[in-house]
Structure formats: structure tokens, C-alpha cells
Amino acid sequence: MTNAVKNRILYQLNFLESIGYEYHPNIEFGKNEINDSNLPNNLSELxxxxxxxxLCDLCKTRKNVLFGQGNSDAKVLFILEEPTTSEDELGEFFVGKSGEILKNMIQNVLMLDTHDVYVTNIVKCKSNDGFTTTNANSCRVYLDKQIELINPMLIVTFGEKAYKYLTNDNVQFEQVRGNILPFKYYNIIPTFSPSILLRNPSLKKEAYYDMLKIKSILEIN
Structure with missing residues (x-):
């Protein structure tokens, strides 16, 4: 951006402010990160x-931001890796083939409505290169704040990458999948991602039993 263009933008912004427009309060940035202390204690504002x-280059290619969807007071929080192509196109969860699988898990196994749970992604924008730690790090402060505000009884991570990134646990995924594990102030259950189930339908039986375990925990509490 040239200085001439910057000056024109600043002139326009100053003009708008002079006639009564108000801007969002400044957010302090440091090393391309947002300070958690500056984030609001409200999901809508967040x-x-x-x-x-x-904060990252995904803003240049995304069509929609997939922040989260569902009940902000939900007992269970579902965390997936990143938006699918269908989610990016439509700006909604539970769309496309993998979205239908997740919806069926909730409705047909947990016997809940999608509005009874809360679902989000670690990375909030679609990447053409797949899930990367770099992109996840840019969104981490947002995810941590979401978890804090929702304060779920149980967190379910979908996919090996989601579990390992969130917990920093490098154990073999097969050893932890389907188990109830401690994570900070919460319990966490890792299971297969819907996209993996699409590619490997033979894993659906194990995923079904994982969801039954989740259902039993929710019913007890």
C-alpha cells in the first residue's frame, strides 16, 4: 500500500469519525497475537x-469465518479441526457430507438437537493446505476464550490433530480415543473426525460406541 493510498484512507476515516461514526475499541497487538486480557467476556462480542x-493469511482466501454455533450453556463442547469446503461456502456448521455425519451422531445417538450442543473449530477459517499448527496458533486465543465462556462439562475433540493440538499430548491416538481424560478443569474425549469416517466407514462402529459413552456421561450429569 502506497503512502498516498494510506493518506486517503486515513482522511476518509477521520471524516467519518467527525460526522459521528464510532469505531470498535482498539485491540492491542503484539507479535501478531491478540492479548487475552483484551478479549470480551461475551460470545457475541468475541x-x-x-x-x-x-491475523493470518487465511483471511485472504476464506469465504466465511466459522466461529461457533449452538447453545452457549451447553454441557458438551465439540471441537473439530477446521472448516470444510461446504462450511466455508455457506458459513454454517452441519453442512456437506461430513456435517451430515456429525448431525446424525448428535441426533440419532446422543438423542439431542444440534442446538443443545456447541460446536466450533480450532482454526476458524478454511485453509487450502489443510490443518497447520501455524494457523491454529493464530486462532488459539479465540478457542481458549470460547472454552472459558462456555465452560462445558465435557469437551469432545474430533480427529487426531484436534486432540493433540488442544492438549499437547503426543501419545498414540489409538491409545486415547474414546477414553475420558482430564484436561485443565474439564474432561475430554477424543474421537474420530467426520471426514475420517467418510473415508473409512469401517471406523463408524467405534465412533458409535464413543458417542454412546458421551451420551451416558451427559445423562448422569
Whole structure:
């Protein structure tokens, strides 16, 4: 961006402010990160910040930001790796083939409505290169704040990458999948991602038993 263009933008912004427009309070940045202390204690306000986030290059290619969806007081929080192509196109969860699988898990096994749970992604924007730690790190402060605000009884991670990134646990996924594990102030259950189940239908039986375990935990509490 040239200085001439910057000056024109600043002139326009100053003009708008002079006639009464108000801007979002400044967010302090440091080393391309947002300070958690500056994030709001409100999901709607946090969503507004994430919807307008430009911390990484995914902002240049995304069509929609997939912040999260569902009951903010949900007992269970579902965390997936990143948006699918269908989710990016439509700006909604539970769309496309993998979204239908997740919806069926909730409705037909947990016997809940999708509005009874809360679902989000570690990476909030679709990447053409797949899930990367770099992109996940840009969104981490948002995810941590979501977990804090929702304060679920149980966290379910979908996919090996989601579990290992969230917990920093490098144990073999087969050893932890389907088990109830401690994570900070919460219990966490890792299971297969819907996209893996699409590619490997033989894993659906194991995923079904994982969901039954989740159902029993929710019913007890």
C-alpha cells in the first residue's frame, strides 16, 4: 500500500469519525497475537472480533469465518479441526457430507438437537493446505476464550490433530480415543473426525460406541 493510498484512507476515516461514526475499541497487538486480557467476556462480542480477524493469511482466501454455533450453556463442547469446503461456502456448521455425519451422531445417538450442543473449530477459517499448527496458533486465543465462556462439562475433540493440538499430548491416538481424560478443569474425549469416517466407514462402529459413552456421561450429569 502506497503512502498516498494510506493518506486517503486515513482522511476518509477521520471524516467519518467527525460526522459521528464510532469505531470498535482498539485491540492491542503484539507479535501478531491478540492479548487475552483484551478479549470480551461475551460470545457475541468475541464472534464479532473473530469475524473481522486478519491475523493470518487465511483471511485472504476464506469465504466465511466459522466461529461457533449452538447453545452457549451447553454441557458438551465439540471441537473439530477446521472448516470444510461446504462450511466455508455457506458459513454454517452441519453442512456437506461430513456435517451430515456429525448431525446424525448428535441426533440419532446422543438423542439431542444440534442446538443443545456447541460446536466450533480450532482454526476458524478454511485453509487450502489443510490443518497447520501455524494457523491454529493464530486462532488459539479465540478457542481458549470460547472454552472459558462456555465452560462445558465435557469437551469432545474430533480427529487426531484436534486432540493433540488442544492438549499437547503426543501419545498414540489409538491409545486415547474414546477414553475420558482430564484436561485443565474439564474432561475430554477424543474421537474420530467426520471426514475420517467418510473415508473409512469401517471406523463408524467405534465412533458409535464413543458417542454412546458421551451420551451416558451427559445423562448422569
Amino acid at each position: 464472534k464479532n472480533i473473530v469475524d473481522n480477524c486478519y
